[in-house]
Amino acid sequence: xxxxxxxxxYLVKRTGEKVxxxxxxxxxxxxxxxxxxxxxxxxxxxxxxxxxxMKEKGDIPEGYSVSREKKERFSLILESASTNQTSMYxxxxxxxxxxxxxxVLTFGAGSRLTVL
Amino acid sequence: xxxxxQMEGPVTLSEEAFLTINCTYTATGYPSLFWYxxxxxxxxxxxxxxxxxxxxxxxxxxxxxxxxxxxxxxxEKGSVQxxxxxxxxxxxxxxxxxxxxxxxxxxxxxxxx
Numbered sequence: 339x340x341x342x343x344x345x346x347x348y349l350v351k352r353t354g355e356k357v358x359x360x361x362x363x364x365x366x367x368x369x370x371x372x373x374x375x376x377x378x379x380x381x382x383x384x385x386x387x388x389x390x391x392m393k394e395k396g397d398i399p400e401g402y403s404v405s406r407e408k409k410e411r412f413s414l415i416l417e418s419a420s421t422n423q424t425s426m427y428x429x430x431x432x433x434x435x436x437x438x439x440x441x442v443l444t445f446g447a448g449s450r451l452t453v454l
Numbered sequence: 455x456x457x458x459x460q461m462e463g464p465v466t467l468s469e470e471a472f473l474t475i476n477c478t479y480t481a482t483g484y485p486s487l488f489w490y491x492x493x494x495x496x497x498x499x500x501x502x503x504x505x506x507x508x509x510x511x512x513x514x515x516x517x518x519x520x521x522x523x524x525x526x527x528x529x530e531k532g533s534v535q536x537x538x539x540x541x542x543x544x545x546x547x548x549x550x551x552x553x554x555x556x557x558x559x560x561x562x563x564x565x566x567x
Binding site: 380 | 458486488490495496497498499500503543547553554555557558559560
């Protein structure tokens with residue numbers, strides 16, 4: 339069964355801390371994504387990557403950065419956490435930009451971050 | 455830009471009732487349309503999809519038809535179960551978006567025995 343695994347389900351951090359959220363997929367997918375989920379706002383794209391070492395800004399990249407050194411791993415970094423970054427973070431991957439099912443996303447279980 | 459609008463929740467139903475969740479979209483070209491479902495404590499999973507006008511996606515008793523003339527992709531199920539309680543998200547993938555889906559706000563569905 340294909341999987342997207344997020345390393346932490348729940349995190350509590352303090353304002354100003356550096357936070358790393360890790361995501362690993364075992365499907366050899368080209369594309370990986372980080373979304374943020376907030377009530378009433380749905381999912382908003384933070385960053386995505388379509389290849390190793392490649393990254394593109396999504397709709398709300400401010401305050402975040404990402405790293406993709408290996409195909410299977412996509413990390414989200416909060417350089418200096420703030421209370422307005424308290425949220426559920428969802429990682430997803432997809433096959434690539436060609437082929438059937440290319441745009442179907444497979445999601446991880448989510449990481450709920452609380453910033454105090 | 456592209457956008458998805460879906461009905462607000464929560465939607466509360468009794469078991470075996472008929473469920474409809476409305477979804478309309480704004481997009482250029484011919485997007486693919488999706489319904490994802492999120493069960494409590496889990497990530498999202500694909501429920502069904504449609505890639506062109508008049509396509510009907512179906513899965514687990516749920517159905518949705520891609521209506522280009524009304525820019526809609528309403529989700530329906532004839533007889534819901536308690537296990538269908540979840541948050542449902544409508545989403546679109548534009549032809550030039552490289553797989554970056556645009557999601558609606560989500561609709562929570564609560565089914566009571």
